[in-house]
Amino acid sequence: MQADRKARRGSKLRQIVNNPFLYVMAVPGLLFFLIFSYLPIYGITIAFKDYNFSKGITGSEWVGFKNFDYFFTSDDFWIVLRNTLGLNLLFIVFTTITAVLIALMFNEIRNKYFKRISQSLIFLPYFMSWIVVGMIVQSLFGGEEPMINAWLQGLGMEPVNWMFEAKLWPAILTVIRVWQGAGYLSIIFLAAITGIPEDMYEAARIDGASKLQIMLRITLPLLVPTIMIMTLLSVGKIFNGDFAMIYAIIGDNSLLYPTTDVIDTFVFRSMRQLHDFGMSSAVGLFQSVMGLLFVLGANWVTRRVSKESALF
Numbered sequence: 091m092q093a094d095r096k097a098r099r100g101s102k103l104r105q106i107v108n109n110p111f112l113y114v115m116a117v118p119g120l121l122f123f124l125i126f127s128y129l130p131i132y133g134i135t136i137a138f139k140d141y142n143f144s145k146g147i148t149g150s151e152w153v154g155f156k157n158f159d160y161f162f163t164s165d166d167f168w169i170v171l172r173n174t175l176g177l178n179l180l181f182i183v184f185t186t187i188t189a190v191l192i193a194l195m196f197n198e199i200r201n202k203y204f205k206r207i208s209q210s211l212i213f214l215p216y217f218m219s220w221i222v223v224g225m226i227v228q229s230l231f232g233g234e235e236p237m238i239n240a241w242l243q244g245l246g247m248e249p250v251n252w253m254f255e256a257k258l259w260p261a262i263l264t265v266i267r268v269w270q271g272a273g274y275l276s277i278i279f280l281a282a283i284t285g286i287p288e289d290m291y292e293a294a295r296i297d298g299a300s301k302l303q304i305m306l307r308i309t310l311p312l313l314v315p316t317i318m319i320m321t322l323l324s325v326g327k328i329f330n331g332d333f334a335m336i337y338a339i340i341g342d343n344s345l346l347y348p349t350t351d352v353i354d355t356f357v358f359r360s361m362r363q364l365h366d367f368g369m370s371s372a373v374g375l376f377q378s379v380m381g382l383l384f385v386l387g388a389n390w391v392t393r394r395v396s397k398e399s400a401l402f
Contacts, residue, residue: 137371157372160364166356170331174352178328180264181271186321188268189275190313194305196276197283212273223266224338231262256349263339263350267332275320282316283309315398322392322401326385329377331355353377 106113132147137157139150161167192212199205215223230237231252239249252258286309294304331352340350342359357373360366385401393400 192276193279220338
């Protein structure tokens with residue numbers, strides 16, 4: 091065993107000596123994660139302390155799990171948990187499906203100029219600030235005379251009080267998220283499609299397969315591992331509500347809270363009222379731990395179905 095360990099160490103040292111520039115190039119990335127991801131882990135202790143600015147982290151009083159009580163015993167706990175999981179599930183499912191369809195359509199476009207222009211236009215919403223998106227949504231659905239209502243009346247339909255109908259907003263937010271994120275995700279899927287050997291397509295065409303058959307029998311099955319990996323990465327954030335999106339669009343409209351209030355917006359409002367950093371840290375720790383458990387569980391299920399599609 092010791093001989094094997096020494097041999098492995100010697101092999102690693104030889105790799106470093108033979109490829110010094112590759113390891114030097116990795117240093118900035120390693121420093122970034124060390125400074126911004128690993129060193130701040132010490133701040134997790136705030137979740138178990140009555141944090142006081144003047145005393146600092148080490149001087150603040152240890153209170154155990156008391157910081158978790160406010161969130162878990164709140165009357166809104168199950169509502170915000172349901173909304174967070176439900177909205178994220180809708181976002182993941184519909185964004186992934188739409189992105190796959192877009193990637194498949196782009197793969198069939200042969201005019202390179204039209205393809206580039208289309209990709210740029212569909213990718214553009216990803217770079218838009220949620221503040222700008224929120225202003226657009228407010229102009230469409232808010233105010234005394236929403237623009238959407240003018241369109242509905244033009245079609246002979248009854249106007250809707252959008253800002254009073256909480257049940258409509260999960261669907262509206264899902265459409266907005268798909269519009270904003272599907273273009274970016276489709277680029278990743280399109281890159282995976284371009285990696286499929288052309289010989290497989292040529293063989294299918296020689297056998298007389300149609301474009302639809304090629305898409306269903308070759309492209310989609312070979313795209314499944316990438317879809318599963320991207321889904322697993324998304325599952326890791328399923329307990330994290332998109333604060334920027336929800337707050338920029340919904341704001342402090344309490345009439346919409348029953349279906350749009352997520353963990354992050356709930357904690358933000360609590361912080362404004364209570365200024366309790368320990369409680370917010372406790373909720374953040376809860377989100378991280380549950381996200382990890384969900385990733386491990388989803389990865390275990392994926393390995394049972396297809397080992398090639400699992401993360402580890």
